[in-house]
Amino acid sequence: MTSQRSKTSATAKPGTAARRGRKTATLAAVTAPALAKAQPRPLSPVLAAAAELLDEKGFEGLSTTAVAHRAQVSTATIYRDYPDKLAILRALIVHVTLSRHDFLAESFSRIAGAPDWRTPLAETLRKAFYLRMNAPGGGSTRRALQLSPELWLWDQKHTEQLAEDCARFIRKRKPSMTPATAKRLTLTGITAAVALLDFASLMPARNAKLIVEECIAMCEAYLAPHLD
Numbered sequence: 339m340t341s342q343r344s345k346t347s348a349t350a351k352p353g354t355a356a357r358r359g360r361k362t363a364t365l366a367a368v369t370a371p372a373l374a375k376a377q378p379r380p381l382s383p384v385l386a387a388a389a390e391l392l393d394e395k396g397f398e399g400l401s402t403t404a405v406a407h408r409a410q411v412s413t414a415t416i417y418r419d420y421p422d423k424l425a426i427l428r429a430l431i432v433h434v435t436l437s438r439h440d441f442l443a444e445s446f447s448r449i450a451g452a453p454d455w456r457t458p459l460a461e462t463l464r465k466a467f468y469l470r471m472n473a474p475g476g477g478s479t480r481r482a483l484q485l486s487p488e489l490w491l492w493d494q495k496h497t498e499q500l501a502e503d504c505a506r507f508i509r510k511r512k513p514s515m516t517p518a519t520a521k522r523l524t525l526t527g528i529t530a531a532v533a534l535l536d537f538a539s540l541m542p543a544r545n546a547k548l549i550v551e552e553c554i555a556m557c558e559a560y561l562a563p564h565l566d
Contacts, residue, residue, distance in 0.1 A: 381474060383409045384416060385433055388426045389475030397482055400427065427482055431489055434479045438469060439500050442528075443507075450507035455565050460554045463531060467550050470539050477539045497532070501525035511565060523564055527557050 381389060387409035391400050400423050406413045420426045445462035449455045470476045483490050505520035512520075531553055538549035 381430075381433060384411065384419070384426070385430050386474060388430050389434075389478075392427070392430070392475055392478040392482065396478065397427070397485055402426070424486065427479075428486075428489060430475055431479045431483060431493070434473065434475045435493060435496060437473070438466070438476075439496065441465065441469070442500060443503050446504040446507040446524075450510040455511065455561075456558055459557060459561070463535070463554050463557065464550060466531070467535050467538060467546075470535055477536075480536050480539070497528060498525060501528055504528070508565070515564065519564075523561065527560055530560075531557055 384405060387405050388400060391404055391408060402413055402416045402420065402423055405423070405426060406416045409416075416426075420429065442462065445458060445465070448458040449462070452458050470480070483493050501521055501524040504524040505517065508520045508524060509515050509517065534549060534553040534556070538546040538553070541549060
């Protein structure tokens, strides 16, 4: 049954396919075709089903019964790993966040070694927006963070850890920079960029493009005095 789920997950229901098709089409003005190669960590069938439901119906449409039906497994299978829908949401948010942070850390390693740091920075922010709009649960999990103080605090702590990891790459580019300054730069930049990309994900395509590009310009202006 799981193998069948894996086969069918790539072929969404007509309504879902149309919705995703519209979303992808609106990104044409925002992201380069090469960004289609950006792939998040693969989801388990249960979490993939939860991501679809969260994208389509929001938190109110998420339930253990609905997830079991969409994943084509029994509710007993769901309860074996997840006692309730909040546990499913927590697991999904952790998965999506770690997947996003994988590519952010890799991107900062390229920023550290690139002759022109602006190019990989711009690519990183456009790619982050692409994943928000296209990866299962990419945008809806960000909104769901507001539903749980525990999840929100976890995300804040993880952002601090990501900033520390990225700060090490910044210091490779600028060895004279102190660890405290590097972390301040990365934490401020990442937090501001995340907020703007979250906002852009709610906008029509034309406005989203403008916000993403302004986000890039803002980050470049903020980092230039320290990285040039």
